[in-house]
């Protein structure tokens with residue numbers, strides 16, 4: 001079955017040149033009262049539709065901070081950020097919620113599944129917020145769980161699944177609303193190398209089917225399977241190279 | 246908000262409640278407990294109040310009892326210590342002249358030997374008017390009646406007897422239609438007293454007595470002067486003025502000093518009711534304070550649970566918002582959950598209280614504390630207050646959580 005990441009209504013790439021992410025001088029300062037931490041000090045980054053970008057860098061360099069900004073889970077201190085051609089800065093809380101729901105699929109290092117409900121219900125959740133009809137939710141959740149190889153685990157709760165299986169549920173959930181871009185912050189960080197490799201293969205397949213992905217990883221071997229590697233140090237991009245295909 | 250229809254909302258709700266078993270249980274338990282405590286407290290208070298009023302009214306509903314006695318002041322040249330003798334003429338004069346009189350009956354009393362076959366007993370007999378029955382709350386059991394004006398004018402030999410006496414003397418609880426011998430004449434039982442609570446009396450408990458028409462009484466005894474008479478005003482507050490009026494009328498007719506309150510001795514039972522009303526007011530006030538404190542304690546309990554719950558759920562709220570849930574959705578879901586738990590808790594509390602009140606009479610204590618009566622509105626109000634407190638206690642932290650950036654909420 002074909003399973004495109006491109007939005008059905010084709011709203012992506014509204015600025016014409018297909019840039020899903022466009023960042024200009026983005027800064028993020030954490031103000032904890034006494035100390036101010038400059039986590040990002042001026043990021044310029046563009047990601048085109050259909051790209052697979054790996055973000056690497058030492059611990060504390062600002063990778064997660066950047067990912068959270070891209071995913072609209074957090075707001076930047078300064079700079080210009082357009083997501084799919086739309087300026088994020090002017091959006092209110094509910095509009096941001098809509099953007100998170102429709103445009104982005106976020107995958108976390110610690111999965112962030114709701115532990116009390118089944119895998120199926122976890123995958124269904126974003127569609128509930130997106131107002132998808134019950135029948136369509138059912139079909140889509142089943143289809144996605146089949147696709148990540150969990151067709152026989154739909155009624156299991158996250159606690160009854162392995163780490164790799166939980167992360168696959170999280171991927172199915174991230175894909176539920178057919179987002180413009182898939183974001184993953186160290187998706188394999190809590191997994192053994194075998195399940196980590198499976199997840200990476202899944203991402204690669206998604207990319208080949210036309211999806212746009214940004215993945216943070218520590219593992220250079222995994223990073224090299226992406227199309228482009230961006231390296232961050234001390235809140236600045238220090239390297240941005242395309243991998244040979 | 247684009248969340249689909251009400252059915253979907255309830256499916257979600259059920260899912261959340263089911264997934265949070267402990268908190269669902271604790272919150273519901275808090276509300277059930279508070280509702281039961283307050284409902285029962287007030288139910289028992291109500292029951293006690295009712296039973297006190299009932300047994301006080303056993304003597305009669307706010308009547309005055311008066312005994313003609315001896316003068317204690319000289320008057321019109323006659324020394325003190327003279328015995329007052331009252332006849333039906335005096336009652337007739339009161340009926341004509343007293344203002345605001347609702348009912349009056351003379352009472353002639355004597356002990357008689359009565360015979361049923363070869364069984365003989367002594368019984369206190371009162372000769373009274375038909376109106377005496379309602380004034381003194383002498384309510385007949387099924388199939389019986391108190392005697393009527395016709396019995397009175399024809400001096401019929403009919404009797405209304407107490408329930409205990411009926412059993413002792415005639416061997417059955419409701420021997421309407423039976424005859425027995427009194428003063429060598431056959432008497433017909435026309436009514437038997439329906440058992441009642443009676444906490445005070447002036448000539449023995451009604452259950453052991455016999456009542457016959459006063460005309461009949463006078464005919465068989467030749468008695469002309471009554472032992473006492475009872476009366477009441479149209480309103481309970483009117484009794485005081487009426488008593489003054491009657492004292493004046495009698496003073497003129499029987500020639501005694503109207504200021505001589507020993508000549509006519511009076512027992513106004515409304516005084517007893519006034520005391521009881523004051524007592525009950527104090528008692529209800531006490532119950533109200535205890536109930537309010539119970540509510541406060543319960544409210545603190547429920548709000549603590551809610552607070553813990555929201556803290557516990559901040560991460561869940563963060564995740565949901567990260568997936569695109571809006572603030573309104575998070576808050577509404579929270580409100581709906583609390584309201585549902587309040588409803589269920591209140592209903593359970595009401596049922597439990599009603600159940601306890603239903604089995605309570607089986608313990609045989611109703612004689613002392615009455616039958617407790619649960620008020621659904623009290624239960625609803627209690628559950629409502631507890632739910633509202635819980636809602637307030639939970640709403641603000643939930644709102645705060647929903648106001649965080651998802652990334653922060655998820656980390657908490």
Ligand SMILES: Nc1ncnc2c1ncn2[C@@H]1O[C@H](COP(=O)(O)OP(=O)(O)OP(=O)(O)O)[C@@H](O)[C@H]1O
Pocket residue numbers: 030031032037038039057058059060061062063064065066
């Ligand atoms: N909520 C916060 N409050 C204050 N400082 C923060 C907060 N989040 C991150 N930081 C700081 O911002 C800097 C960047 O953190 P970030 O989590 O983005 O690093 P990272 O590259 O993801 O590191 P890692 O590889 O360990 O995940 C760090 O110095 C960190 O201490």
Ligand SMILES: [Mg+2]
Pocket residue numbers: 063064065185
């Ligand atoms: Mg990180």
